[in-house]
Structures are given as C-alpha cells and as structure tokens.
Amino acid sequence: MADQGLTIAFAESATAGWLCSEFALTEESGKILKGGIACYDAGLKVKLLKVPQELIDQYTPESLEVTREMAYRLRELIESDIQVTVTGLTTPGGSETPEKPVGTMFVFALIKGREASFRRVFAGSCEEVIHQTIEATAELLTGELSPS
Numbered sequence: 001m002a003d004q005g006l007t008i009a010f011a012e013s014a015t016a017g018w019l020c021s022e023f024a025l026t027e028e029s030g031k032i033l034k035g036g037i038a039c040y041d042a043g044l045k046v047k048l049l050k051v052p053q054e055l056i057d058q059y060t061p062e063s064l065e066v067t068r069e070m071a072y073r074l075r076e077l078i079e080s081d082i083q084v085t086v087t088g089l090t091t092p093g094g095s096e097t098p099e100k101p102v103g104t105m106f107v108f109a110l111i112k113g114r115e116a117s118f119r120r121v122f123a124g125s126c127e128e129v130i131h132q133t134i135e136a137t138a139e140l141l142t143g144e145l146s147p148s
Helices: 018-024 042-047 053-059 064-077 126-145
Strands: 008-012 033-038 082-088 104-111 114-121
Touching (some): 008 064, 018 126, 042 053, 053 064, 064 082, 064 104, 082 126, 104 126
Parallel strands (some): 008 033, 008 082
Antiparallel strands (some): 082 104
16 A cells, blocks of 8 residues: 555444554554544444434444445545445344344445445454454455556
C-alpha cells in the first residue's frame, strides 16, 4: 500500500478495532493508516456510520449487506483510498442460525471504489476467529493490490 501511495481506513464490529491496530504496527503505518471506528453495537452502525436501520432489520447487523453499506458510509467519514469493514459472529448471542453459525465473518473492502469481499466461517475461540479474519483480510487486500 505504501509503495502504491494508498491510504486505508476501517470500520469494525466483530473485530472491535483489532484489525486497525494490526495495521498500526507496520513500519509504514504513518503513511497508510488514516484511522478506524469500532462500532460493535448495531446502534453505532446507525448513529455513527448512518447505516439505515431498515437494512439492519432486514439482513441483521452481521451480514454482507450491512458490511457493504458500512464501507460506503465509512468512505464519507474518513477520506482514504481503501475502506475495510468487518461484521460477524465471534461468540453466541448475535444473529447466528444453522446457515450462519458462530464463526461466520463478513469483510468488505472498497479499493479506490472497486468492491472486494468475503464471507467465511472460521472455527475456534473468539480470539482465534478474529486472528483468522485478520489473516484472511490481509490476504484479500494483498491479492487485490498485487499487480496482475
């Protein structure tokens, strides 16, 4: 990212800012990292990011549709080349179902306006799910930013 002169911002729910903090640990963080918002509670997605409540009601706070909307709303709040958003289920008590079990994570990235995303189901503890999500997000971004 630094070599390409790109900047990045985050809005995180399930990872609660952990993804952003990992980027802060890189040598080039001062050049690339603009900042991040932890919006763990669904109400903050509405209040801070202006995600329509109707979208959350229709798809649940932990969904690709809401994660996508968060990225577009983040772009309006923090000027950057790349916006990355995360929602998901790291522990029981959310919107889990047999089709969307605990461990289901949604990541959406806008890379200079181009969309990239994934929905994955990870196994393990809350911490392990978050670590796997961070790794998968790094792979997504690396793959999208590598020259073809």
